Amino acid sequence: MPLALLALAISAFGIGTTEFITNGLLPDLAAAFGVSIPTAGLLTSGYALGVVVGGPVLTAATTRWSRKQTLLGLMLVFLIGNVASALAPTYGMLMTGRVVSALAHGAFFGVGSVVAADLVDARKKAGAIALMFTGLTLANVLGMPMGTLLGQHFGWRSAFWGVTALGVVGLIGIAALVPHQPVKPGSGLRGELAAFRRPQVWLALAVTAIGFSGLLTSFTYVAPMLTEVAGFSPASIAWLLAIYGAGLVVGTYLGGKAADRALLPTIFTLLTALAAVLALFPAALHHPAAAVAALFLLGAVGFGTIPPLQTRVMQLAGGAATLVSAANIAAFNLGAAAGAWLGGLAIDAGLGYASPNLVGAALTAAGLVLAIVTAGRRRADRHPASANHAPAHH
Numbered sequence: 268m269p270l271a272l273l274a275l276a277i278s279a280f281g282i283g284t285t286e287f288i289t290n291g292l293l294p295d296l297a298a299a300f301g302v303s304i305p306t307a308g309l310l311t312s313g314y315a316l317g318v319v320v321g322g323p324v325l326t327a328a329t330t331r332w333s334r335k336q337t338l339l340g341l342m343l344v345f346l347i348g349n350v351a352s353a354l355a356p357t358y359g360m361l362m363t364g365r366v367v368s369a370l371a372h373g374a375f376f377g378v379g380s381v382v383a384a385d386l387v388d389a390r391k392k393a394g395a396i397a398l399m400f401t402g403l404t405l406a407n408v409l410g411m412p413m414g415t416l417l418g419q420h421f422g423w424r425s426a427f428w429g430v431t432a433l434g435v436v437g438l439i440g441i442a443a444l445v446p447h448q449p450v451k452p453g454s455g456l457r458g459e460l461a462a463f464r465r466p467q468v469w470l471a472l473a474v475t476a477i478g479f480s481g482l483l484t485s486f487t488y489v490a491p492m493l494t495e496v497a498g499f500s501p502a503s504i505a506w507l508l509a510i511y512g513a514g515l516v517v518g519t520y521l522g523g524k525a526a527d528r529a530l531l532p533t534i535f536t537l538l539t540a541l542a543a544v545l546a547l548f549p550a551a552l553h554h555p556a557a558a559v560a561a562l563f564l565l566g567a568v569g570f571g572t573i574p575p576l577q578t579r580v581m582q583l584a585g586g587a588a589t590l591v592s593a594a595n596i597a598a599f600n601l602g603a604a605a606g607a608w609l610g611g612l613a614i615d616a617g618l619g620y621a622s623p624n625l626v627g628a629a630l631t632a633a634g635l636v637l638a639i640v641t642a643g644r645r646r647a648d649r650h651p652a653s654a655n656h657a658p659a660h661h
Contacts, residue, residue, distance in 0.1 A: 269386045272395065274444035275379045276402035278342060278437030282375060283406030284414060285349060285368050285430045286314060291415030291508055293490050294501065295423050300358040304491055305611035310365055311487045315604035317366035319597040322373020326593035329374070330456045335445050337378050341371040342438040349434060353427035364427075373600065376400075377593025380577055382445070384588075390527060392581075397523025397574040404519045404570055408512030412505040419501070459590035462583075468591055470641040471580040472598045478538045478634025479576070480602030481545050481627030482569035486511075487607040489562070492620045497552045510559055514566025522571030526578055531642050533575045538635040540568040545628035549621040573599070606630060 289296060289310040297307040325344075329337040348368030355361035376399075383399040384392040410433065414426040462468055485492075493499045493507055525533040544564045551557035577595055584591035609630075610623030 270444045271386055271446060272383055272398050274437075274440040275338075275383060275399040276405075277440040278338070278375065278434075279379070279399055279402030280406050280410060281430060281433035281437040282345060282372055283403035284410030284433055285345070285427075286372065286403075287311075287407060287411050287486075288414040288418075288426055288430060289314075289365075290487060291411055291490055291504055292418045292423050292426060293488075295418055296361075299423060300361070302358055304488075305614055306358075308487050308607055308611050310362060311483070312604040312607045313362045314365045314369040314372075315483070315600040315607065317369025318373040318600035319604065321370030322377055322593040322597040322600075323590065325370060325374040326377050326590050327456055327459070329378075330459055330589070333447060334378055334382050335441065335447050338375060338382075338441050338445060339438065341375045341378075342434060342441060344368075344371040345375070346431060346434045346438070349427055349431040353424050353431060369600075373593050373596040376403075376596045378589060380581065380592045380596075381589050384578075384581065393526035393530070393574045393578040394523045396577050397519050397526075400519050400523075400570075400573055400577075401516065404512065404515035406512075407515045407566070408509055411512065412509045415505045415508060419505075456590075462585060462588070462591045463594075465583060467583050467641065468580065470637070471576075471583050472595055474534075474634055474638045474641065475576045475580065475595050475598040476602040476605075476634075477637060478541075478602070478631055479569070479572060479599050480606035480634070481541055481629075481631030482565065482606070483603035484606030484610040484627030484630060485545055485548065485565065485624045486569075487603075488610055488614065488620060488623050492552065492623075493558065493562075495620050497555060497558045499555070499558075507559065507562060511562045511566040514563040515570040518567030518569065518571030519573060521567075523574035525571075526575035530575055530579060530582070531638075534572065534579065534638055535635065535642075537568050537572045537575070538631055538638060540564075541572065542628050542631040542635060544568055545624045545631060548624040552621055602630075 293304055293307045296310065297304050325341065345368050348364050351367060352361055352364030355364050379399050380396050383395040387395040414429060417429055418426040490504050493504060494501055499507060522533065522537060544561060548561050551561040580595040581588040581592050606627060609626050613622040613626050614620060
């Protein structure tokens with residue numbers, strides 16, 4: 268494994284821990300600021316929206332920078348946001364710190380995906396992207412449960428200080444291990460924007476946003492779901508999150524391997540599995556062993572979709588993949604924000620803490636249908652039905 272991939276994974280670990288750290292601390296944050304559980308859940312939505320905005324904007328602003336300079340600058344923004352979160356005196360200030368941290372997230376994973384793919388040959392690109400995202404998944408296995416334990420025992424602020432320390436380690440790792448890559452002649456914003464003229468790129472971004480949204484519709488509310496519906500104690504949340512995180516690691520690795528062999532079938536299979544797990548989760552919550560198994564599967568199939576969906580959009584973008592890559596990270600998080608919001612609406616409507624699962628299943632099923640339709644459209648473009656149809660230009 269190239270050492271640069273290790274550096275990317277280390278940084279992804281810190282960023283991933285920040286993204287989901289509030290999920291295990293929702294009751295603590297709600298109590299600390301005197302807000303409801305769904306309102307505390309908006310800290311996930313706020314972060315996700317920060318990613319949606321920051322990813323494309325910061326990537327576009329840094330197209331003339333070397334990739335190493337860009338990654339180092341993004342980690343500094345990430346650190347500033349986490350320090351602000353740790354010091355936040357009010358809910359509004361915490362939300363602000365979350366958004367600042369998030370601004371760096373989308374651009375980091377967008378640029379990092381391109382760096383990872385360029386380090387290996389064409390047959391291993393999805394696997395390389397999966398290795399980078401392993402840092403994000405390990406954040407859920409180790410970082411988020413540790414953050415939950417820190418927050419429960421030493422106050423929620425300690426969790427954000429812990430994440431800040433992770434960010435410093437990531438910054439050092441990039442500085443030491445990622446090779447300097449000179450800016451390519453002719454690269455720039457105009458070339459990157461040209462990829463967005465392709466309808467297939469936009470359709471792929473929509474598949475990402477809609478298909479992935481089901482996961483966060485459910486997972487944002489996993490703590491109250493497991494305690495209020497499944498009957499687990501609050502002290503159990505940390506180890507339950509570790510089981511979910513183990514699913515993320517397994518799913519990301521296998522998703523990347525499968526995508527290198529058969530990209531579109533992998534996307535179809537994983538979106539089908541995600542919709543099925545979400546649909547069955549409410550029933551599983553009434554049986555502790557089944558709830559634990561469903562939590563593992565939710566993580567595995569949910570995060571298993573990331574390497575193939577990321578590879579797909581970069582493939583469709585062709586040579587100008589950096590901004591499209593960041594836009595796909597934004598699409599993941601736009602789906603996450605919408606999912607967290609819709610899940611909160613279901614709870615506020617009195618449908619119960621398990622109801623976000625069914626909302627998520629419907630969203631992911633819609634993403635699956637769109638993926639199948641758009642794949643069929645691309646095949647039709649490549650193979651016109653008759654000689655009367657001119658070949659499409661790509």
